[in-house]
Amino acid sequence: MTWGSLSLAFYGIGAAAVATSVATLKKRLELSQAKHKSLAGHSRMARRLAGLVPFYDYGDDRFFCSDGAPADVASRRRGGFARLSTLYRTRFAETVRRTAEASESISDLKFIDAYRVPFQYRRKVTADLPSTAFVQSTRGVTVTDLDGNCFYDLSGSYGINVLGYDFYKAAVERGIARVRDLGPVLGPYHPVVIENTNILKEISGLDEVSFHMSGTEAVMQAVRLARYHTKRSHLVRFCGAYHGWWGDVQPGIGNPVPAHETYTLTEMSEEALRVLRTRRNIACVLVNPLQALHVNASDATDSALIDSSRTAHFDRKAYAEWLKRLRAVCSERNIVLIFDEVFVGFRLAKGGAQEYFGVPADLVTYGKTLGGGLPIGAVCGKHHLMKRFRDDRPGDICFARGTFNSHPYVMAAMNEFLRYLQTQEATALYRGLDTLWSERAQALNRRLSAEQLPVAIANMSSIWTVCYTQPSRYNWMLQYYLRAEGLLLTWTGTGRLAFSLNYTEADFAAVAERFVAAAKAMKADGWWWDNPAITNKTIKRTVLKEMMMRRLFPPPSR
Numbered sequence: 001m002t003w004g005s006l007s008l009a010f011y012g013i014g015a016a017a018v019a020t021s022v023a024t025l026k027k028r029l030e031l032s033q034a035k036h037k038s039l040a041g042h043s044r045m046a047r048r049l050a051g052l053v054p055f056y057d058y059g060d061d062r063f064f065c066s067d068g069a070p071a072d073v074a075s076r077r078r079g080g081f082a083r084l085s086t087l088y089r090t091r092f093a094e095t096v097r098r099t100a101e102a103s104e105s106i107s108d109l110k111f112i113d114a115y116r117v118p119f120q121y122r123r124k125v126t127a128d129l130p131s132t133a134f135v136q137s138t139r140g141v142t143v144t145d146l147d148g149n150c151f152y153d154l155s156g157s158y159g160i161n162v163l164g165y166d167f168y169k170a171a172v173e174r175g176i177a178r179v180r181d182l183g184p185v186l187g188p189y190h191p192v193v194i195e196n197t198n199i200l201k202e203i204s205g206l207d208e209v210s211f212h213m214s215g216t217e218a219v220m221q222a223v224r225l226a227r228y229h230t231k232r233s234h235l236v237r238f239c240g241a242y243h244g245w246w247g248d249v250q251p252g253i254g255n256p257v258p259a260h261e262t263y264t265l266t267e268m269s270e271e272a273l274r275v276l277r278t279r280r281n282i283a284c285v286l287v288n289p290l291q292a293l294h295v296n297a298s299d300a301t302d303s304a305l306i307d308s309s310r311t312a313h314f315d316r317k318a319y320a321e322w323l324k325r326l327r328a329v330c331s332e333r334n335i336v337l338i339f340d341e342v343f344v345g346f347r348l349a350k351g352g353a354q355e356y357f358g359v360p361a362d363l364v365t366y367g368k369t370l371g372g373g374l375p376i377g378a379v380c381g382k383h384h385l386m387k388r389f390r391d392d393r394p395g396d397i398c399f400a401r402g403t404f405n406s407h408p409y410v411m412a413a414m415n416e417f418l419r420y421l422q423t424q425e426a427t428a429l430y431r432g433l434d435t436l437w438s439e440r441a442q443a444l445n446r447r448l449s450a451e452q453l454p455v456a457i458a459n460m461s462s463i464w465t466v467c468y469t470q471p472s473r474y475n476w477m478l479q480y481y482l483r484a485e486g487l488l489l490t491w492t493g494t495g496r497l498a499f500s501l502n503y504t505e506a507d508f509a510a511v512a513e514r515f516v517a518a519a520k521a522m523k524a525d526g527w528w529w530d531n532p533a534i535t536n537k538t539i540k541r542t543v544l545k546e547m548m549m550r551r552l553f554p555p556p557s558r
């Protein structure tokens, strides 16, 4: 080889290397453009930054005036807080006593107790407005605590309670009676499984079903199947979406291990579609249709409510349009489109989000209410995606088991639920659901606005979230006023309310009455102090400054 041809070869290799790096750079750039600007869109950075946030709290002196409120306002707040505290200790005495007793030993209780309010207020709130984690019975749309207090249920039991607690109590009882002769035999099936499978196939419009023990497991299995069949590594999830607590779908804060094979992209964005069109390593796209209520924002929890910037707005048409485009790109690129309907399935429509938005998925995960009151997760999918082995390569399998899968009691309670869905009564229940719940939300909003209360509801059918219209550092207090008025929320507070569909007009009128009363009491106690100088921006800036000062000047260690 001559020098000339050798240097030509070097030039060629060099040019190819440059071209490859340009292409890689372009892809990197496209990926970074497809990430949401918020911290939730940058999971690794979010985790790193969250790890730097120092603990500090306001103590008794600043607790009531952390927004710079004058002494008279702080004193009104102090009075209101003391009244609430007395009410909690007297009206909920036994419930509080049992909760305190248990919380030393139940790690879940300790965790949720620590994350009900922004951490700066936590110590005083947990001391003076103690946790009430126990209940004893349900009836209609109400739940009764250990002291005999009856609460309207706005928690929906994490979304499980779609048809009303009495329905599930009966479903579990009837179901267990039907499989009693078999008992908890695992491995072989009770025949009730056949009918469940057939109904689920019909509802989902898909060919096969697998049963699991939780929504998290169903999602794990759906993603594993997508990776197995596409032979690709990465899953795409959208910013803010919750898909259970499995590591790959929960990158960032809360997960000690980085999720290397997950892309978190901006939902409803051209850039995300571009990434799906150009990357070859994407196995599946995971969609949680609940995000339509707050696109790209995390599950709204009151512990993150440091100001009033929480927003929500549901546009069914726009989201349906987005899903259609996503569907088209996934089909074009052989990417598996997974709808995670663990929360919204059977709540929005009988056929779930697929029917509601008019877009078919390749795999669908269900859970929560599907179990008829017992724990469940399920995956429905097309034959070719659900298969866990290859005929021509016996060693190439996609393993998935679970001791309690298809537990006879669960299958029987599920059967009661699925059979009910086949009735005319159920069909009637779903008819006009959106209109009914949107009208209820709007009616409540009109009352809140007439009373000049800085609270507004945004809703997606029977799933509601509370937004705040005036900048404030104390919106998280509303959860305690609501409880005092006899309204039950989950530990995430006013961020997510889920109504069961058996709410009558009278039930709802009672809830609206109490909701307005709670907000009025909170306003009267001075928590929404009117000061035009306070904006969400100034609040954020103040909190950031406090954090930086605490990091720079930590208190002396004892």
Ligand SMILES: Cc1ncc(COP(=O)(O)O)c(C=O)c1O
Pocket: 158, 213, 214, 215, 216, 217, 219, 242, 243, 244, 245, 288, 340, 341, 342, 343, 344, 367, 368, 376, 377
């Ligand atoms: C959309 C979605 N997917 C998955 C899960 C996880 O389900 P589970 O809590 O049963 O594991 C949830 C739970 O809230 C969910 O809302």
